Amino acid sequence: xxxxxxxxxxxxxxxxxxxxxxxxxxxxxxxxxxxxxxxxxxxxxxxxxxxxxxxxxxxxxxxxxxxxxxxxxxxxxxxxxxxxxxxxxxxxxxxxxxxxxxxxxxxxxxxxxxxxxxxxxxxxxxxxxxxxxxxxxxxxxxxxxxxxxxxxxxxxxxxxxxxxxxxxxxxxxxxxxxxxxxxxxxxxxxxxxxxxxxxxxxxxxxxxxxxxxxxxxxxxxxxxxxxxxxxxxxxxxxxxxxxxxxxxxxxxxxxxxxxxxxxxxxxxxxxxxxxxxxxxxxxxxxxxxxxxxxxxxxxxxxxxxxxxxxxxxxx
Amino acid sequence: xxxxxxxxxxxxxxxxxxxxxxxxxxxxxxxxxxxxxxxxxxxxxxxxxxxxxxxxxxxxxxxxxxxxxxxxxxxxxxxxxxxxxxxxxxxxxxxxxxxxxxxxxxxxxxxxxxxxxxxxxxxxxxxxxxxxxxxxxxxxxxxxxxxxxxxxxxxxxxxxxxxxxxxxxxxxxxxxxxxxxxxxxxxxxxxxxxxxxxxxxxxxxxxxxxxxxxxxxxxxxxxxxxxxxxxxxxxxxxxxxxxxxxxxxxxxxxxxxxxxxxxxxxxxxxxxxxxxxxxxxxxxxxxxxxxxxxxxxxxxxxxxxxxxxxxxxxx
Numbered sequence: 001x002x003x004x005x006x007x008x009x010x011x012x013x014x015x016x017x018x019x020x021x022x023x024x025x026x027x028x029x030x031x032x033x034x035x036x037x038x039x040x041x042x043x044x045x046x047x048x049x050x051x052x053x054x055x056x057x058x059x060x061x062x063x064x065x066x067x068x069x070x071x072x073x074x075x076x077x078x079x080x081x082x083x084x085x086x087x088x089x090x091x092x093x094x095x096x097x098x099x100x101x102x103x104x105x106x107x108x109x110x111x112x113x114x115x116x117x118x119x120x121x122x123x124x125x126x127x128x129x130x131x132x133x134x135x136x137x138x139x140x141x142x143x144x145x146x147x148x149x150x151x152x153x154x155x156x157x158x159x160x161x162x163x164x165x166x167x168x169x170x171x172x173x174x175x176x177x178x179x180x181x182x183x184x185x186x187x188x189x190x191x192x193x194x195x196x197x198x199x200x201x202x203x204x205x206x207x208x209x210x211x212x213x214x215x216x217x218x219x220x221x222x223x224x225x226x227x228x229x230x231x232x233x234x235x236x237x238x239x240x241x242x243x244x245x246x247x248x249x250x251x252x253x254x255x256x257x258x259x260x261x262x263x264x265x266x267x268x269x270x271x272x273x274x275x276x277x278x279x280x281x282x283x284x285x286x287x288x289x290x291x292x293x294x295x296x297x298x299x300x301x302x303x304x305x306x307x308x309x310x311x312x313x314x315x
Numbered sequence: 316x317x318x319x320x321x322x323x324x325x326x327x328x329x330x331x332x333x334x335x336x337x338x339x340x341x342x343x344x345x346x347x348x349x350x351x352x353x354x355x356x357x358x359x360x361x362x363x364x365x366x367x368x369x370x371x372x373x374x375x376x377x378x379x380x381x382x383x384x385x386x387x388x389x390x391x392x393x394x395x396x397x398x399x400x401x402x403x404x405x406x407x408x409x410x411x412x413x414x415x416x417x418x419x420x421x422x423x424x425x426x427x428x429x430x431x432x433x434x435x436x437x438x439x440x441x442x443x444x445x446x447x448x449x450x451x452x453x454x455x456x457x458x459x460x461x462x463x464x465x466x467x468x469x470x471x472x473x474x475x476x477x478x479x480x481x482x483x484x485x486x487x488x489x490x491x492x493x494x495x496x497x498x499x500x501x502x503x504x505x506x507x508x509x510x511x512x513x514x515x516x517x518x519x520x521x522x523x524x525x526x527x528x529x530x531x532x533x534x535x536x537x538x539x540x541x542x543x544x545x546x547x548x549x550x551x552x553x554x555x556x557x558x559x560x561x562x563x564x565x566x567x568x569x570x571x572x573x574x575x576x577x578x579x580x581x582x583x584x585x586x587x588x589x590x591x592x593x594x595x596x597x598x599x600x601x602x603x604x605x606x607x608x609x610x611x612x613x614x615x616x617x618x619x620x621x622x623x624x625x626x627x628x629x630x
Contacts, residue, residue: 073603083603090605130469142570146461153572154445155607160569163602167483168500168562176602178565185483247483250493254475255457255570257468287478287491288388288398290405292470 001064004049004102005311007111008070010034010086013041015049016304017056017063018311022122024304026056038092046101065105065314068094069114069306073156076108076313082156107313111306113150113159115299116143118309119262123301130258133299134161135265136245139175140183144256150313162187166248182251185244188220188266194237195223205233224270238277246281253286253293264299271298316379319364319417320626322426323385325349325401328356330364331619332371332378333626337437339619341371353407361416380420380629383409384429384621388471391423391628397471422628428465428474429624430616431458434577436627438616445573448614449476450580451560454490455498459571465628477502481563497566500559503535503581509552510538520548539585553592561596568601568608579614586613 002025007014009032016027028051032041045068053060068074072084079095095106109117116125116133125131125145133143140162144151152159162183163176171180172193184190195218199208207226211217223241226234249261268274275296286293301308317340322329324347331342343366347356364381368374383389387399394410410421424432431440431448440446440460448458455477459466467474477498478491486495487508499505510533514523522541526532538556541549564576583589590611601608616623 073606082606144570146466151461151571153568154574154609155572157568157603157606157608158570158572160602164566164569165562165600166480168481168559170484178600178602244483247480251479251566252570253468253472254479255459255473255567256466257470257473259469285480285493287475287493288472291388291397291472293472294469 002058002062003311003314004052004063004066004104005307005309006045006049006066006068007306007310008032008045008068008087009111010071013045013048014307015045015052016307016311017052017058018308020315022118022308022312024308025058026052027307028052028055032087034087038087038089039097041087042094042097043101046098049102060102060104063104065107066098066102067107067109067114067310067313068098069111069310070094070108071111074108074110074152075156079106079108081108105314109150109310109313110141110143110152110156110159112141113143113152114309114313115141115264115301115305116145116262116309117150117312118301118305119264119299120145120148121312122308123305124297124299125260125262128259130256131260131262132161132252132256132258133262133264134252136187136263136267137265138187138189140187141265144258146258161248161252164251166244166251182248186241186248190244191220191223191237191241191267192218194240195234198233198237202233206231207234220267221269224273228273242274242277243281246278246285249278249282249296250285258294260297261294262297262299264305268298274298317373317377318626318629319367319378319381320622320624321360321364321381321383322621322625323347323360323383323402324426325386328360328363329622330360330367331622331626332367332373333623335630337433337623337627339623340373341367342622343367343370347402349402353404354412356402357409357412358416361413364417375417375419378419380422381413381417382422382424382429382625382628383413384426384625385409385423386426389423389425389467390471394421394423396423420629424465424625424628425456425458425467425471425474426621427456428458428467429628430456430579430620431460431577431624432465432627433616433620433624434579434614435460435463437623438620439612439614440575440577443574445571446575446577447476447567447571447573448577448579449567451502451578451582452580453502453504455502456580459573461573476563476567479566481559481566497563501556501563505559506535506538506552506556506582507533509555510549513548513552517548521546522549535582536584539588543588557589557592558596561593561600564593564597564611565600573609575612576609577612577614579620583613589613
């Protein structure tokens with residue numbers, strides 16, 4: 001059987017036709033154009049999906065179900081999107097509206113959850129008993145896979161690892177209104193903030209040169225590239241960042257202890273350089289030093305993870 | 316069918332015969348007497364279990380399986396205890412040794428996990444989709460129930476909520492060697508520490524009177540009783556404590572989001588007084604203020620939770 005996957009983002013709607021072996025037979029994408037009535041966006045999601053179907057030379061009869069990953073909180077039981085900041089959605093009957101165009105069973109879940117599910121089905125965590133997927137991007141997303149299924153919580157508000165508190169006193173203010181969330185220490189945004197703070201006290205770092213002497217051009221890649229070639233300030237920032245990331249991973253180990261923890265998102269492109277730095281710091285924080293603990297891996301499906309994981313929610 | 320449950324503690328071995336409706340037909344307990352060879356302790360565990368069986372007027376043929384809750388890290392797949400601080404056990408073949416005396420399938424898990432499982436099977440979280448059990452005692456134990464089964468992690472080191480980091484900078488030193496663990500802010504020990512710190516600066520509190528003017532007699536009950544009758548210093552300590560507990564609960568909500576969160580252990584005896592104080596603080600820290608979130612409940616099985624949950628691991 002075949003499945004339609006839709007990855008609804010703040011910038012683009014992506015769709016794909018996916019087979020049960022996680023192969024993409026065809027895919028299509030178009031702009032989301034937020035600031036429209038949700039019904040218009042859902043009509044475009046359906047059109048985008050049907051375009052993929054057409055590109056694959058298939059008919060709707062070949063499709064078993066449709067899955068949608070959304071950048072927010074979904075209630076898969078009711079098919080409603082509870083909350084979706086980027087799209088300004090609140091309590092939207094997504095499944096019901098989408099079924100007007102595609103009359104198939106519809107499954108919805110958080111985008112990081114479905115990306116983690118895709119890595120479990122077809123990526124780096126394939127075949128594992130349990131995994132936690134962490135996207136290190138502008139923000140931090142999380143996907144928890146237990147017993148072969150994504151776990152986004154009973155109310156759909158779980159796996160929001162980026163907003164677990166990591167610092168209850170003197171925490172960095174978070175966009176969510178709280179202090180000290182994981183996201184403020186472990187996202188690409190956090191590296192950039194730490195680099196800018198460091199550069200404001202010491203402007204001799206080559207990071208500044210790599211950013212054309214423009215602090216606004218500092219990004220995570222510049223910091224990591226500068227650290228790799230031995231820039232002292234960049235190394236300091238990278239050491240602090242990987243210390244915080246190790247602490248967030250210890251939180252995941254001490255609470256969930258999955259078989260593997262998968263790092264995705266922009267910062268994960270640093271690959272082994274990132275893994276090595278974090279792996280060096282984890283053992284000292286383990287509760288039981290002699291016990292086995294989750295292996296850290298870098299995600300491998302990249303941008304396709306969203307549509308693959310969404311498609312196979314119905315498998 | 317009937318099941319034997321054994322709750323192995325640092326002080327006592329408790330056993331019970333439990334039916335499939337979670338009723339205890341008979342129970343027995345005897346001292347653990349640590350500092351002995353593990354084989355002697357396991358022989359006593361078997362004797363304790365067989366004594367329960369005798370008290371219930373039953374034979375071993377009536378028993379389907381034996382379950383054991385241990386105060387440490389268990390690998391249920393191999394039947395080995397990986398680590399157990401209080402008993403000085405490291406990599407002990409518990410199931411294999413116990414089977415020499417009782418030749419039935421043997422299941423082992425962490426004691427807080429089985430207590431949480433008991434609350435799910437027969438207690439306050441009965442019938443829920445998912446729950447997290449937190450014991451607020453000398454330390455902090457955790458039990459996670461997802462899809463009707465205890466989840467103690469792939470390597471057996473999960474659900475150790477007490478050692479998730481809650482403060483990465485200037486954290487209170489923990490017995491585990493790390494800084495800022497949840498246990499240092501949310502256990503009965505934490506209340507006592509905070510009360511002693513407060514009393515060292517202001518000795519006019521009635522807490523001191525209630526403790527016979529002996530700081531060493533301060534306990535969580537004294538602090539909470541004094542807070543209830545309006546003692547200013549005790550109220551301050553209780554407010555700080557419930558602030559920290561609310562933050563730890565937010566961590567659980569943002570990561571796991573179970574249907575309910577169950578509080579057990581000594582501090583939970585404060586009942587509604589505790590729930591009210593924590594429930595007042597949670598909404599301000601929620602990531603999505605309008606979303607539903609886990610209900611907080613007080614455990615109801617008390618000291619029997621350990622044997623009931625252990626017994627029914629094999630159900």
